[in-house]
Amino acid sequence: MDFWLLVGIMIKILVVVGITQGAVAYLILVERKVVAYSQDRIGPNRAGAEFGLPFALLQPLADGAKMLLKEDVVPGYVNKPIFILAPAISIIAAMIGFAVVPFGSVGPGSPIDFQIAPNVDVGIVYVFAVGSLAVYGVILGGWASNNKYSFLGGLRSSAQLISYEIPLGMSILGMVLWSGSLDLNQIIRWQDHNGWGILWQPLGFLLFLISAFAETNRLPFDLPESEQELVGGYHTEYSAMKFGMFFLGEYLHIITVSYLTVVLFFGGWEIPFLVSGAQTGWFWSFVKVLVMAAKVGLMIFFIMWVRWTLPRFRYDQLMDLAWKRMIPLAILNLVVTAAFVQWWRVWRG
Amino acid sequence: MRLDDPHLKRLEPPRLTLLDRLYVPQIAAGLGVTAKHMAGVVFGNKAITVQYPEEQHVPSPNYRGVHRLNKDEQGRVKCVACMLCATACPAHCIDIVGATAPETWPDREKYCESFVIDELRCIYCGMCEEACPVEAIELTGLYDLTGLSREQMIFDKAKLLSVFDLTKDAEPLKYGTPPGPASPPPSTQLLPPASNMP
Numbered sequence: 001m002d003f004w005l006l007v008g009i010m011i012k013i014l015v016v017v018g019i020t021q022g023a024v025a026y027l028i029l030v031e032r033k034v035v036a037y038s039q040d041r042i043g044p045n046r047a048g049a050e051f052g053l054p055f056a057l058l059q060p061l062a063d064g065a066k067m068l069l070k071e072d073v074v075p076g077y078v079n080k081p082i083f084i085l086a087p088a089i090s091i092i093a094a095m096i097g098f099a100v101v102p103f104g105s106v107g108p109g110s111p112i113d114f115q116i117a118p119n120v121d122v123g124i125v126y127v128f129a130v131g132s133l134a135v136y137g138v139i140l141g142g143w144a145s146n147n148k149y150s151f152l153g154g155l156r157s158s159a160q161l162i163s164y165e166i167p168l169g170m171s172i173l174g175m176v177l178w179s180g181s182l183d184l185n186q187i188i189r190w191q192d193h194n195g196w197g198i199l200w201q202p203l204g205f206l207l208f209l210i211s212a213f214a215e216t217n218r219l220p221f222d223l224p225e226s227e228q229e230l231v232g233g234y235h236t237e238y239s240a241m242k243f244g245m246f247f248l249g250e251y252l253h254i255i256t257v258s259y260l261t262v263v264l265f266f267g268g269w270e271i272p273f274l275v276s277g278a279q280t281g282w283f284w285s286f287v288k289v290l291v292m293a294a295k296v297g298l299m300i301f302f303i304m305w306v307r308w309t310l311p312r313f314r315y316d317q318l319m320d321l322a323w324k325r326m327i328p329l330a331i332l333n334l335v336v337t338a339a340f341v342q343w344w345r346v347w348r349g
Numbered sequence: 350m351r352l353d354d355p356h357l358k359r360l361e362p363p364r365l366t367l368l369d370r371l372y373v374p375q376i377a378a379g380l381g382v383t384a385k386h387m388a389g390v391v392f393g394n395k396a397i398t399v400q401y402p403e404e405q406h407v408p409s410p411n412y413r414g415v416h417r418l419n420k421d422e423q424g425r426v427k428c429v430a431c432m433l434c435a436t437a438c439p440a441h442c443i444d445i446v447g448a449t450a451p452e453t454w455p456d457r458e459k460y461c462e463s464f465v466i467d468e469l470r471c472i473y474c475g476m477c478e479e480a481c482p483v484e485a486i487e488l489t490g491l492y493d494l495t496g497l498s499r500e501q502m503i504f505d506k507a508k509l510l511s512v513f514d515l516t517k518d519a520e521p522l523k524y525g526t527p528p529g530p531a532s533p534p535p536s537t538q539l540l541p542p543a544s545n546m547p
Binding site: 034036037038039040041042305306308309310 | 376
């Protein structure tokens, strides 16, 4: 393998991991601000005020220091190896998904590929495969804790994640059919030529969004940890940085899902009439990275906004929604799209 | 009541339309409500937060905070050691030791030699205030009651009298003595910052 290619990939991994971890720290601050604002409060505003920084910009540092310095309690009755393994799985599964997520333009017309593993043909399948590994972190955490609340949380989570994998996978097939590729960059390029995916697949977008909420364990689908019924669900027994790792995994998942939503349904780095595949070079490449980051930021804000708006589903409603509503709708969407795509290809020659 | 009783009124749950069952309009409306609140805080300064150490929250005039032992015009403690407050107290946090009043106090037979309230046991129900026949014990608007040890939170007579000195300007006696003129209405203005609290 080309040595410099390897070095380039290493640098990209470092940058991506560093930025996403930092972003997670600040996303927690943003989330706290969003919840405060939606509840007529101000939210954190002290940390960093001594240095003249507004909005508690040093709060993530304080939070991180707290997580690292707290006593790491491992109860005596837990299954220790699995107990320690679970948060690691959770965070690794969330992080390796980034390998194929493009965060800028890739391929011809771009000075460097803004993707760790560029042009993977099975891109989206890989993301889903790795993303669904996160369920192991939750189940093993719940099982190893040897605690009935944790166990219930883990069980719920396995049922929920398995149920919502199906509509999640089927909802993207419409976009895959239209663009004719599983490669995320191809999907962006197709949208660059034909318009954003949300215009072609409104139902697919809705199904994807709902399943994505369920896959990230965010409200209204946070049954695995539902504080009011299960204390903390699968992470009841976790403290200090082990809890922090679950938290980090959850937020990394949100970032991945937001990137996927943007890539699949909001044109990736494309803005109609402003930023398109025709623009090349360093400057436009960085503009595209920023455009994509901005879209992802809006998406993440939307996820937080929904969290503080909607109450949690009841368990039977959750299953009902997945199996009786979303899967039939996803099948309908798939069949209609397939027929339409075939007709379109024949008609257009 | 029989099932065919004419007074029996049957209530049917409202039928949901298809749009209602999709939840989408309701979710959009809910997002609108949160957005309104967020915009209200960000652009309209609608937050209800009180930036505590810098700003002081002013409780309502009938707020029940730390107790005080009132003094009369001559600076004597008003308490006559009748034990009614200690009896009324559901938390048993008041401990009074009465003694025969000095010869120079012709208006009463007894006074309290020691008057101790355990502020940690107190549930701030205000029954002592209601029970007192001479308006000697009152609950003030002081709410930031903190201490470094349990012993510190057991207030003796001197401390309770000092709370009176601290709060008498901001909160005049609530009821006044019966024969005297009606006392002015309690002011909502509270104290100097309570960090001065003993």
